[in-house]
Amino acid sequence: MDEGEHTPGSDGDTTPSDSDESDGDESDGDESDDSADSAGSPSPSPSPSSSPDRTEQSAPNRTKPHSDVRDGSSSEFALDDDDADVNSVPSNDADGPSGAGSETSGIGNGGRDRSSPDVDFDGVVLDNDDDDNQGLFDDLLSGEPIFENKEVLRPSYTPHELPHRNDQINRMATILVSALRGETPSNILIYGKTGTGKTASAKFVSQELESTSQKYDVPCEVEYINCEVTDTQYRVLAQLANTFIEENQGVIADRLARLEDLRADAEDVTTDATHDATDAMRDAAAALADTEFDSVNELDDRIETLEADAEEMEEVPMTGWPTDRVYSTFFEAVDYHERVVVIMLDEIDKLVEKSGDDTLYNLSRMNSELDNSRISIMGISNDLKFTDFLDPRVKSSLGEEEIVFPPYDANQLRDILQHRADIAFKRDALTDDVIPLCAAFAAQEHGDARRALDLLRTAGELAERSQAEIVAEKHVRQAQDKIELDRVVEVVRTLPTQSKIVLFAVILLEKNGVHNINTGEVFNIYKRLCEEIDADVLTQRRVTDLISELDMLGIVNAVVVSKGRYGRTKEMGLSVPVEETEAVLLSDSRLGDIENAQPFVQARFDN
Ligand SMILES: Nc1ncnc2c1ncn2[C@@H]1O[C@H](COP(=O)(O)OP(=O)(O)OP(=O)(O)O)[C@@H](O)[C@H]1O
Known part of the structure; x- marks a missing residue:
């Protein structure tokens, strides 16, 4: 690699040994190498053999090293070689657009530093090839990689095997098999704490269901919706409608292509000059004999209908339509042809939390009105209590089958x-x-x-x-x-401003050696801080609520203590590292000013 790196302006064909020889010497052909060795010094022209078309050859290599690095695969040696090519690109690039770079870049050509590979010819700042490369990545790449394939450990990877989930997977399959028989499967509600394999198992079963349906040519599909992202009735229905519309368009296009072929066959027969009209009609009928059409006219009608259908199917915009229109568009799209659809609503509790149970109510009632298709809902939730907020009818319909995913030991x-x-x-x-x-x-x-x-x-x-x-x-x-x-940083960073101020007050107290901090003390400092940064001051009662929320998030640890006839108060301490938490709070532009307020607050403790 090193050799390759020292060939900034040299021809892509230059062998490593060419550049090796040129290192440090003044041989004509490889003068450009000197420029690589002494950054910034005016350097001789790139080799005349640098031609614009080489740029095109080298450019695609640019992407290669990245993939190698990501893979963590052991191909870093190949990568190094590529790197050499990549490094040769910038100087070629410079020549490339001019079309005659090698001629114009000579020393005597009036251009100050035009010959130097690190010069910007057309406003493009060029890499100075390897002069800028201080081996930052080389060191990291040189060690034996630990990973063979790190992607396998990422959440996005869908494993082929799911140990310890056989029972749940079999249950789901037993319920969903009716879809393959053209019947409506019961709705399923899947519960379990986070990370217990609910989504992975449900997706695995869905893939099996879809591939089996293709094998037996049964129209059955699963539509996945993540309700954390798609969290309103409008969006859920629009996403479903658009998916089905796209699919229907595909189905229509296939059918049309088939019918056009048929039409062409029938036409070939009827346009035969030797036939009279009666013969032509008879032959056309014969051409359509094995089809559902009795005449060419009927075929034409069907083609026309299909074209009209395709035209009518209008995609739902992501906002702007009245909900009933979105609903009816979805309804027509799903019922366009015969099929069983399983709608998988992941994080279904988020949908209910954000926009109530209307979507579930509408979806669960649809089957009684659909003519051609059937739908079934598979809801996934890690909030066991979310059904408490559902209309009893929705609750009973949705929870026809419940599958629990227990935590792993x-x-x-x-x-x-x-x-x-x-x-x-x-x-x-x-x-x-x-x-x-x-x-x-x-x-x-x-x-x-x-x-x-x-x-x-x-x-x-x-x-x-x-x-x-x-x-x-x-x-x-x-x-x-x-x-x-x-986790702490993320939780703290996303707190509302008022909670951040309350937390900052706790931190200040703790940093000043106050133990068993009580609500009154927090409130006093909080008020002070609010005045400093010009924020609204909430009541002590609200501040107490915010402290409870911080407690629930595991940021502070608060206990209620009785003070006899003085009533009860909360005493708390910080459950997270002080320095890091403080740094996150101060990184909020609103709270940044608090830093200046600290000495003032400090003074209060000194009194
Ligand atoms: N039995 C298993 N075998 C292999 N990998 C598993 C298993 N269970 C879970 N995982 C892996 O753990 C991660 C989390 O699983 P999954 O997303 O299915 O959890 P979840 O129960 O849906 O969680 P959440 O409710 O937070 O969405 C995924 O990367 C998944 O591949």
Whole structure:
């Protein structure tokens, strides 16, 4: 690679040894190499052999190193070679647009630094090839990679096997098999805490259902909607309507193509000059004999109808239509032809929370009105209580079948991790205690497989970053701290401003050595801070509520203590690291000014 790197202006065909020789010497052909060695110094022209078309050859290589790096695959040697090519591109680029770069870039050509590969010819700042490369990535790439395929540990990866979920998967399959018989499957409600494999299992079953339906040529589909993103009735119906419209357009296009062919066949027969009119009609009828059409006219009518249908199907815009219009468009689209549709509503509780149960009410009543198709709902939720907010009719219809996904225990998590680790890591890249420890940590967190996988991935990344050869227990512990801190940072960062001020008050008290902080103390500092940054001051009662919310989020730990005849108060302490939390709070532009207020607040403690 090094050799290749020293060929900024040289021909792509230049062999590494060419540039090697030129290093440090003044041989004519490779003078450009000198420029690579001394950044900024005026350098001789690039080799005349740099031609614009080479630019085109080299350019596609630019993307290659990235994919290699991401894969963490062992192809970094290939990458290095490519790198050399890539590095040769910029100077060629400079020549390229001018079309005669090599001639115009000579020293005597009036151009100050035109010959230097790091010069910007047309307003484009060029890489100075390897002069700027200080080996930042080389060091990182040089170690043996720990990962074989890191993607396998990411949430986006859908595993082919789901250990310890056989019961749930079989239950779902038993219910959904009726779709393959053309019947309406019962609605299903899937419950379970986060990371218990609900989505992964439901998607796995859906894929099986769809592929089996193709195998037996039964019209059956699953539509997935993530209600955290698509969280209003309008959006859910619009997304479904547009999916079905697109599909229907495809179906219509296929049918039209088939009918046009038929039409052409029939026409060939009827336009035969030797036929009289009666013969032609008879022959046309014969051409259509095995079809559903008795005459060419009938065929024409059908073609016309289909074309009109295709024209009428108007996509639903993402806003702006009245909801009934969206609903009827969806209704017509889904009923356009015979099929059974399973609508999978992931995070269904978010939909109900945001926009009530109208969508579910409408969807669950549709079957009685549909002529050709049938729909069934599969709701997924990690909030076990969300059905309390549903209309009783919706509740009973939606919960025809309920499947619970219990949390994984440490042994189950170990199996899950082992399956993934076998694909994700290089052989012997993990010490024996890594997987059990990740499993144990995640089991403490309500048996969350996502958390377990995150821990394993982060531990691997930390090991890789510290250039360790294998992932060890300490990396898992570091990963646990990192993930915890990231979570805190994220929670704190997204708090509303008022909660941030309350939290800041708690931090100030704690930093000043106040223990068992009570609500009154927090309120006093809070008021002061609000005045400093010109924010509205809430009542003490509201501030107490905000403290309870911070308690629920695990940011402070508050207990109610009785003060005898002085009533009750909350005493609290911080449950998160002070420094990091404070830094996150101060990064909020609104609270940034508080920093200046600190000495003032401090003075209050001194009194
Ligand atoms: N039994 C399992 N085998 C392999 N991987 C699993 C298993 N269960 C869960 N996972 C993995 O754990 C991660 C989280 O799973 P999933 O998204 O299905 O959880 P969920 O219960 O739907 O969580 P949430 O309610 O937060 O959406 C995914 O990466 C998934 O592949």
